[in-house]
Amino acid sequence: MLDRILPIALLLGSNIFMTFAWYGHLKHKSAPLFVAILASWGIAFFEYMLQVPANRMGSAVYSVVQLKTIQEILTLVIFAGFSTWYLGQPLKWNHYAAFALIVGAAFLMFYDPGAK
Template sequence: MSGFSIPAIAPIVLLIGSNIFMTFAWYGHLRFTSSPLITVILVSWGIALLEYCLAVPANRLGYGVYSAAQLKTMQEVITLTVFAGFSALYLKEPLGWNHLAGFSLIVAGAFLIFKKW
């Protein structure tokens, strides 16, 4: 695995974990629409705290290896990937060709951010 190092991989792993928590904090409650809104908010805040505990170190560790724009782009691509799986598996909402086409355009944008010209 030449070219890969712990400082390069750690932010990606932490961002994946962070985005799993973030997705549950923001959208997990949609399966519990009968729960009181205040309960949903408080539970979501608790989950979001775990998200921040991973996202902040990911960005701190990653900033020495990646630019801020690259970290943000990575986070967005990871967010969409996690959300696509969450939407299909947890919320049981099918992904259509239009979702995949839109996500592909975002990945193309990420390629441009990471490309050294």
């Protein structure tokens, strides 16, 4: 059970770091671009410290396509909260509808009609 949950927990943590690395600087647009880039690289280092082990461990129990799907769903969930909470840009109905379609696609990624 832990072998299935730990990679997801690590991907969750890595996505939090990466969301801040990619979008956190948008709250500080007065900072020079070079500073934003260096700060993003620094944050991304910690993201990789979680993401690489997550994928190594996760590939023992999930296919790489499933791992990527898990990562993308986590990214959307984290970004939705980040956008609203940190950047103050709430999501609209069409964003939720688009996310729902992506979750439906993720369901199909894990659906195996031949599995018992």
